[in-house]
Amino acid sequence: xxxxxxxxxxxxxxxxxxxxxxxxxxxxxxxxxxxxxxxxxxxxxxxxxxxxxxxxxxxxxxxxxxxxxxxxxxxxxxxxxxxxxxxxxxxxxxxxxxxxxxxxxxxxxxxxxxxxxxxxxxxxxxxxxxxxxxxxxxxxxxxxxxxxxxxxxxxxxxxxxxxxxxxxxxxxxxxxxxxxxxxxxxxxxxxxxxxxxxxxxxxxxxxxxxxxxxxxxxxxxxxxxxxxxxxxxxxxxxxxxxxxxxxxxxxxxxxxxxxxxxxxxxxxxxxxxxxxxxxxxxxxxxxxxxxxxxxxxxxxxxxxxxxxxxxxxxxxxxxxxxxxxxxxxxxxxxxxxxxxxxxxxxx
Amino acid sequence: xxxxxxxxxxxxxxxxxxxxxxxxxxxxxxxxxxxxxxxxxxxxxxxxxxxxxxxxxxxxxxxxxxxxxxxxxxxxxxxxxxxxxxxxxxxxxxxxxxxxxxxxxxxxxxxxxxxxxxxxxxxxxxxxxxxxxxxxxxxxxxxxxxxxxxxxxxxxxxxxxxxxxxxxxxxxxxxxxxxxxxxxxxxxxxxxxxxxxxxxxxxxxxxxxxxxxxxxxxxxxxxxxxxxxxxxxxxxxxxxxxxxxxxxxxxxxxxxxxxxxxxxxxxxxxxxxxxxxxxxxxxxxxxxxxxxxxxxxxxxxxxxxxxxxxxxxxxxxxxxxxxxxxxxxxxxxxxxxxxxxxxxxxxxxxxxxxxxxxxxxxxxxxxxxxxxxxxxxxxxxxxxxxxxxxxxxxxxxxxxxxxxxxxxxxxxxxxxxxxxxxxxxxxxxxxxxxxxxxxxxxxxxxxxxxxxxxxxxxxxxxxxxxxxxxxxxxxxxxxxxxxxxxxxxxxxxxxxxxxx
Numbered sequence: 024x025x026x027x028x029x030x031x032x033x034x035x036x037x038x039x040x041x042x043x044x045x046x047x048x049x050x051x052x053x054x055x056x057x058x059x060x061x062x063x064x065x066x067x068x069x070x071x072x073x074x075x076x077x078x079x080x081x082x083x084x085x086x087x088x089x090x091x092x093x094x095x096x097x098x099x100x101x102x103x104x105x106x107x108x109x110x111x112x113x114x115x116x117x118x119x120x121x122x123x124x125x126x127x128x129x130x131x132x133x134x135x136x137x138x139x140x141x142x143x144x145x146x147x148x149x150x151x152x153x154x155x156x157x158x159x160x161x162x163x164x165x166x167x168x169x170x171x172x173x174x175x176x177x178x179x180x181x182x183x184x185x186x187x188x189x190x191x192x193x194x195x196x197x198x199x200x201x202x203x204x205x206x207x208x209x210x211x212x213x214x215x216x217x218x219x220x221x222x223x224x225x226x227x228x229x230x231x232x233x234x235x236x237x238x239x240x241x242x243x244x245x246x247x248x249x250x251x252x253x254x255x256x257x258x259x260x261x262x263x264x265x266x267x268x269x270x271x272x273x274x275x276x277x278x279x280x281x282x283x284x285x286x287x288x289x290x291x292x293x294x295x296x297x298x299x300x301x302x303x304x305x306x307x308x309x310x311x312x313x314x315x316x317x318x319x320x321x322x323x324x325x326x327x328x329x330x331x332x333x334x335x336x337x338x339x340x341x342x343x344x345x346x347x348x349x350x351x352x353x354x355x356x357x358x359x360x361x362x363x364x365x366x367x368x369x370x
Numbered sequence: 371x372x373x374x375x376x377x378x379x380x381x382x383x384x385x386x387x388x389x390x391x392x393x394x395x396x397x398x399x400x401x402x403x404x405x406x407x408x409x410x411x412x413x414x415x416x417x418x419x420x421x422x423x424x425x426x427x428x429x430x431x432x433x434x435x436x437x438x439x440x441x442x443x444x445x446x447x448x449x450x451x452x453x454x455x456x457x458x459x460x461x462x463x464x465x466x467x468x469x470x471x472x473x474x475x476x477x478x479x480x481x482x483x484x485x486x487x488x489x490x491x492x493x494x495x496x497x498x499x500x501x502x503x504x505x506x507x508x509x510x511x512x513x514x515x516x517x518x519x520x521x522x523x524x525x526x527x528x529x530x531x532x533x534x535x536x537x538x539x540x541x542x543x544x545x546x547x548x549x550x551x552x553x554x555x556x557x558x559x560x561x562x563x564x565x566x567x568x569x570x571x572x573x574x575x576x577x578x579x580x581x582x583x584x585x586x587x588x589x590x591x592x593x594x595x596x597x598x599x600x601x602x603x604x605x606x607x608x609x610x611x612x613x614x615x616x617x618x619x620x621x622x623x624x625x626x627x628x629x630x631x632x633x634x635x636x637x638x639x640x641x642x643x644x645x646x647x648x649x650x651x652x653x654x655x656x657x658x659x660x661x662x663x664x665x666x667x668x669x670x671x672x673x674x675x676x677x678x679x680x681x682x683x684x685x686x687x688x689x690x691x692x693x694x695x696x697x698x699x700x701x702x703x704x705x706x707x708x709x710x711x712x713x714x715x716x717x718x719x720x721x722x723x724x725x726x727x728x729x730x731x732x733x734x735x736x737x738x739x740x741x742x743x744x745x746x747x748x749x750x751x752x753x754x755x756x757x758x759x760x761x762x763x764x765x766x767x768x769x770x771x772x773x774x775x776x777x778x779x780x781x782x783x784x785x786x787x788x789x790x791x792x793x794x795x796x797x798x799x800x801x802x803x804x805x806x807x808x809x810x811x812x813x814x815x816x817x818x819x820x821x822x823x824x825x826x827x828x829x830x831x832x833x834x835x836x837x838x839x840x841x842x843x844x845x846x847x848x849x850x851x852x853x854x855x856x857x858x859x860x861x862x863x864x865x866x867x868x869x870x
Contacts, residue, residue, distance in 0.1 A: 032674040039667040043730040047816060061815050068826045089815045090826055102555070106719060112728045112815060189443055197557050228446050230438070231541050237434065244435055246442040364557035367542075368550055369372030 060084050060297040061112055063100045065091040065119040066284055067255070070317045077313070078304050084297045089113070099123075099198070104289070105130055111289045114298035117305065122203050124155045124285040125353045134288040140299065143306055143325040147348055148283055157283030158306055159314040159321035162342055163204050164269040166242045166257045167249040176270045179249055188229035192238045192250035195231050196221075197363055200253050200282050203352065204272070207280050209359040210351035217359065221366075243267055253282070254339060255319035262318060271342040281346030283324055284314075371542060371550065377570050379545040380529055383454075384578065387462050388525035392517050394618045395469030395524075399516075401615025402474065404608055415474060417619050421626040422467035423797075425804040427824065428840055429460060430537030432630045437538045450543035457544040460534060463622040465524040472520045472747070486512060515585060522582035529571075529578060530706035532807065547571050548708055555712070565716055568709050575705055583697065634837055641838030654839055657820040658846045661809070664730075664819065665802035665847070668737035669745070669795050672802075675699065675738070676745035680753050703742040707807035711736055715811055728814045736808040741801045748794045761786045777863055784862040792858060796851045803847060 064071050068090045075086050091100050101123035104113060108130070118124045127133055133154040141149045141156040148157035165179045171190070172178060182191065194201040209217045225231075230247060232238055238250040239257065243265035257269040271279040286305050288298045304310060311323035315336045322336060322343045329337070364370055398418050405411035437456055441449035486508050493501060510518070535546035551571070555564045576583075631638075679696045702710050714736050718727040726732070764786060767779040806821040813819060820843045827836040 032677060035670050036674040039670045039734070043667060043734045047730055047814070050816075068823070087815045088818075090818075090822070106715070107727075109719070109721075110724050110727065189445070189449075195553075197553055228449075230441070230449075232438070233536060233539055237438075240435055241438050241442075244439070246435070246438040360557060364554065364559070367371065368554040368557065369375075370554055370557075370559065 057296050058084050060086045060294050061114045062086050062088045063113045064088050064117040065100050070319045113289050114292040114294045115301050116287050118285045120203050120282045121285040122356045124287050128154050134290045148324050155285050155287035157285045158324055159311050160281045160283035161253045163272040163280040164257050165249050166252045166269050168242045170266045171248045174268045188227040190248040192230040192241045192247040194235050206352040206356040206359045209355035258320050278347040279342050279345045281343045376545050376547040376550040380547045381574050384525040384528035387465050387528045388521045391465040391524050392521045394466055397614050398470045398618050399473040401611045404611040418470040419467045421463045421622040424626050426533035427806050430534035434537045453540050453543045457538050461528045463625050468527050469520040469524050473516050518581040522579050525578045638837045657818050657823050658843050660817050661803050661819040662847045665799040667734050668802040669799040671738040672741045672745035676749040679746050680749045700743045702739045707740050711808050711811035732812040736812040737802045740808050744801050745798045752794045780863045784859050788858050792855050
């Protein structure tokens with residue numbers, strides 16, 4: 024290689040490195056610490072984005088968001104937060120369920136807040152130590168393809184007893200709300216009972232796919248009769264005009280599984296003032312109503328003006344009224360995850 | 371399913387696929403060389419390598435539903451066979467594309483058929499062991515060189531694959547160590563334990579790479595090749611080779627182009643309309659430009675390093691240690707995006723480097739290292755398959771008194787120099803742009819590359835939004851590259867005018 028060409032290449036590489044190192048500094052050097060917020064958000068970006076932009080417009084605080092990229096790609100925001108323990112860059116964690124947040128609390132990563140911040144949220148949905156609070160919930164449901172089978176809860180219950188479940192789908196329970204579902208079952212049945220139930224499903228050939236969205240696709244496209252998923256995925260199929268309907272998953276006690284979003288501030292986070300303002304905003308009636316009226320139809324947990332709720336959510340609230348407390352599930356979460364990791368990876 | 375089981379399955383699959391693919395690769399190469407014109411040859415080459423350049427993400431997404439429909443209502447065993455079969459077919463098409471690319475890039479073997487024939491005539495003049503050693507060497511660095519290197523790389527690409535396997539996976543099939551490792555990590559395995567578990571796959575990859583590494587380390591360098599031979603353009607052109615080429619290239623075109631297009635035509639159209647009407651267009655463009663910026667940066671870095679590696683191998687004979695050093699730079703990229711990204715994540719958590727964790731550097735470094743082996747291949751192609759005589763002629767004619775000739779020669783000069791490098795850069799940048807694994811693990815919180823957004827769209831199963839965004843993401847960098855090429859070409863022509 025001629026030396027002139029080598030010099031040009033070296034110069035180009037130096038410019039790239041220089042830009043990579045100094046441009047971010049130039050862009051952010053004048054930003055006061057109170058006008059910036061770093062948010063890790065596990066809620067779907069298509070729904071969370073408008074809420075975040077609303078907060079920005081209202082407060083003038085710039086929110087830098089890191090979304091979860093779906094089970095296949097994401098290392099999991101919870102795991103990432105644990106790995107960043109030594110130098111947290113995240114201020115607020117908006118989780119799309121509660122069990123991962125409880126894990127962070129156990130790891131000592133969450134800040135304790137003034138109880139007044141969580142005042143609007145009913146006691147069953149918030150941490151007694153004031154480190155996190157739940158809001159805007161989803162339900163675990165059976166999504167049924169109405170072209171392939173009769174659409175009633177009894178038919179689903181009967182189909183689950185059949186010898187073959189090769190037309191029934193569930194997500195791999197290592198992640199997300201299916202893991203929470205398993206943790207609830209672990210609490211209800213005990214780990215031994217859960218293992219028997221899981222083995223029975225696998226023995227009868229239930230289809231395991233990666234993620235609730237894949238379950239929804241299978242049922243919506245008619246590859247499966249029904250599957251276990253969440254209300255937001257079910258509404259995605261319903262809104263797309265697919266021949267589907269849903270019923271809540273009910274435990275033997277008749278209770279439903281309601282999975283709230285949760286929010287928490289990280290201990291030693293870089294922007295605590297902005298973080299507090301965001302948490303207050305997220306737990307407001309305004310946001311719960313906005314999420315209820317979004318495509319995901321999240322169920323408000325705090326008091327709201329019922330007249331502003333869509334019909335779908337009014338129906339969901341009746342199901343959510345029967346929901347089980349997640350305290351027991353939180354206690355069994357680690358035990359269930361450990362067993363599932365061993366079951367799926369041999370570790 | 372243990373890691374060892376998944377490694378054995380992945381290894382078996384990659385060995386089988388590479389061993390099957392190596393034969394069609396040779397035939398496709400012959401079919402390309404049998405083209406009657408340069409233009410036909412280019413088209414044949416593009417069609418054969420096209421499947422490799424389609425993002426794995428989109429292919430996996432497209433065939434996710436196909437896999438589920440194939441397996442609906444079947445027994446677990448049949449379902450596993452169906453998903454493995456579909457995945458194997460997709461990997462075979464990709465592997466063949468990689469193989470063809472390599473067979474066109476790599477120099478022909480140093481030992482000719484005539485040399486081998488002469489050696490055969492010497493069969494009884496020396497000890498059997500000596501003769502066999504020589505015969506082996508002539509074969510290895512002769513006729514077997516390109517197929518062996520192609521086999522290594524095809525097997526490696528198949529062994530490393532993650533996106534498509536993860537997206538197609540139903541009831542744990544197709545079995546893949548990369549998916550297993552991801553699951554174990556996502557299931558709460560500490561990062562350092564995950565890295566420790568990578569020792570097994572890494573050793574397998576080194577074994578797979580054995581033939582290619584042996585070739586690079588021990589290949590005689592004194593007798594370097596010149597430009598690729600054009601012998602195939604005339605005499606060897608035959609209808610049979612063309613028919614065989616068409617038969618072999620068709621499955622890839624059907625699997626990677628026609629079927630996805632047929633299957634998604636309406637959603638693509640609807641999604642396009644949706645995107646045009648949405649206020650999110652601006653945000654999408656920002657994300658696409660962010661990805662483009664990082665891809666361009668990583669391309670400059672990787673091509674810069676690649677050229678130094680190429681120079682090290684093409685100049686005077688180098689010591690074994692020197693070659694090992696240069697090859698060691700390729701290893702992180704050869705080990706795959708997942709392994710590389712996890713290792714870099716761990717590295718930037720270390721006390722001395724922690725301050726750089728949330729900067730642009732980890733992503734830039736990750737993309738650079740991930741694409742480096744590919745950049746070396748492109749660098750080799752650009753530096754070896756050039757025609758110095760044509761370039762010299764163009765330079766001589768550029769001083770012509772006639773302005774028309776000067777303009778034409780300036781254009782030709784541009785094509786032979788800057789244009790080729792820009793095209794090579796575009797190919798490398800394309801790989802960086804679509805690498806979702808590196809982007810999702812190493813990106814700083816301030817930036818959102820478009821690939822991670824696409825993964826979000828995929829999560830919701832919003833086919834229309836996904837496809838429209840994917841098409842916009844695919845077209846925008848191409849438009850930027852086309853504009854850059856046009857400007858660079860005009861600049862060359864203007865410079866030639868002013869200098870005369």
